[in-house]
Amino acid sequence: MRIVVKPSRSQQPSTSFLNSGVPEKRLLKGTLGLGFILMVFLVVIPLVVIILGGHQSPLPIWLREVGVWARGGLEDNFVTSKGPKDKLLGGLLPAGFHEESCLSRYQSASYRKASSHLLSHYLLRRLRKYEALHRRCGPNTALYNKTLEQLKKRCNNETAECNYVLWIPFSGLGNRMLTLASAFLYTLLTNRVLLIHTDASMNDLFCEPFPHTSWLVPSDFPMKGFPKFSSNSPRCYGKMLRRKASANNSDDVVKQRLPAYAYLHLFHDYDDFDMHFFCEDDQKFLQNIPWLVIGSDNYFAPSLFSIPSYEEELSRLFPKRDTVFHHLGRYLFHPTNTVWGMITRFYQAYLAKAKERVGIQIRIFNRGSPFMNILDQILACSLREN
Numbered sequence: 001m002r003i004v005v006k007p008s009r010s011q012q013p014s015t016s017f018l019n020s021g022v023p024e025k026r027l028l029k030g031t032l033g034l035g036f037i038l039m040v041f042l043v044v045i046p047l048v049v050i051i052l053g054g055h056q057s058p059l060p061i062w063l064r065e066v067g068v069w070a071r072g073g074l075e076d077n078f079v080t081s082k083g084p085k086d087k088l089l090g091g092l093l094p095a096g097f098h099e100e101s102c103l104s105r106y107q108s109a110s111y112r113k114a115s116s117h118l119l120s121h122y123l124l125r126r127l128r129k130y131e132a133l134h135r136r137c138g139p140n141t142a143l144y145n146k147t148l149e150q151l152k153k154r155c156n157n158e159t160a161e162c163n164y165v166l167w168i169p170f171s172g173l174g175n176r177m178l179t180l181a182s183a184f185l186y187t188l189l190t191n192r193v194l195l196i197h198t199d200a201s202m203n204d205l206f207c208e209p210f211p212h213t214s215w216l217v218p219s220d221f222p223m224k225g226f227p228k229f230s231s232n233s234p235r236c237y238g239k240m241l242r243r244k245a246s247a248n249n250s251d252d253v254v255k256q257r258l259p260a261y262a263y264l265h266l267f268h269d270y271d272d273f274d275m276h277f278f279c280e281d282d283q284k285f286l287q288n289i290p291w292l293v294i295g296s297d298n299y300f301a302p303s304l305f306s307i308p309s310y311e312e313e314l315s316r317l318f319p320k321r322d323t324v325f326h327h328l329g330r331y332l333f334h335p336t337n338t339v340w341g342m343i344t345r346f347y348q349a350y351l352a353k354a355k356e357r358v359g360i361q362i363r364i365f366n367r368g369s370p371f372m373n374i375l376d377q378i379l380a381c382s383l384r385e386n
């Protein structure tokens with residue numbers, strides 16, 4: 001057995017094999033080391049559900065339920081995969097992209113086992129509908145400009161035709177992919193449009209997932225404070241509720257002045273007020289706010305299943321609840337050609353000939369710990385235990 005381990009950037013030993021083999025490393029500026037990115041694409045994605053088990057998700061129980069949740073005849077509702085030649089993954093991916101512009105979209109499936117998870121026809125229909133909505137409401141369209149007016153004038157006095165979820169990045173790449181998939185699920189459930197803000201470490205990492213439009217927030221986006229928010233920001237939804245509670249006011253302070261945007265603080269350390277996001281009444285209220293900013297380090301998709309008004313839609317989209325990230329991940333995350341080149345070269349050099357591949361995610365929280373010692377221990381133990 002051959003074990004390939006790549007430490008994260010801060011603990012990188014000088015003899016890193018990647019430095020010699022992959023000169024393009026400099027292309028990935030910022031804090032996410034190449035090794036980590038490769039690890040996420042090659043290893044972490046398949047393992048993600050397992051890793052999640054250890055996370056502090058508000059509703060971890062459902063992960064253990066691998067039951068079928070559909071009502072009625074399953075087989076008719078699902079797409080069957082046509083094997084590795086099926087470039088659009090049974091219709092999960094949209095047609096209408098130039099293949100060369102994002103090779104990984106069409107090639108990555110051939111590096112993986114065929115998906116054993118059924119894909120509902122309903123999900124495919126909803127994705128196509130979403131893509132059409134995103135084209136209509138995407139950045140710099142007339143409808144986008146119209147909703148943007150409300151933000152600029154700081155008023156929310158008319159119903160917008162296009163409403164948005166703005167995702168802002170936090171934490172490492174793995175967390176980002178999980179929260180981004182969760183935010184996308186939320187936009188599907190609320191008929192909103194997902195726009196993302198990327199920072200230096202994420203620029204040019206992923207291809208655009210929706211054809212003929214963009215999911216990137218324009219750089220001159222006029223929201224005050226964007227993209228930096230915290231649980232203490234005045235427009236933080238939890239903070240608004242906290243203020244309302246302490247004001248001890250019988251009439252609804254929040255409702256009196258409907259803001260043009262709100263920030264949803266969905267971090268692992270969020271309090272009861274922030275968690276109100278997952279309550280039915282709060283969801284009804286949030287419907288009236290055209291711009292919702294989501295900041296999270298948490299895979300919050302499971303908690304959306306606890307909101308009664310989304311229950312039916314979710315059961316149609318994902319009759320098997322534990323496949324949400326599997327399908328949305330394959331739909332959303334496609335490394336750009338530069339990154340894909342690195343991934344495939346890494347694969348050819350280190351993984352292609354291996355009979356068996358085992359992913360080990362090493363996380364060291366105490367920065368002072370001697371990384372090489374820990375690495376040696378892990379390798380020795382892995383080899384000993386086969």
Ligand SMILES: *[C@@H]1O[C@H](CO)[C@@H](O)[C@H](O)[C@H]1NC(C)=O
Binds near residue numbers: 140141142145
């Ligand atoms: C929306 O606004 C932007 C920036 O002001 C402008 O460039 C663009 O043409 C507008 N779009 C439409 C369809 O009017």
Ligand SMILES: *[C@@H]1O[C@H](CO)[C@@H](O)[C@H](O)[C@H]1NC(C)=O
Binds near residue numbers: 153155158
């Ligand atoms: C909403 O408020 C803005 C700014 O005060 C104003 O220009 C606009 O006409 C108002 N729209 C409606 C429907 O009242």
Ligand SMILES: *[C@@H]1O[C@H](CO)[C@@H](O)[C@H](O)[C@H]1NC(C)=O
Binds near residue numbers: 248
């Ligand atoms: C609100 O104020 C009333 C009267 O001043 C008081 O009796 C009540 O306990 C207060 N409630 C909270 C939640 O602070």
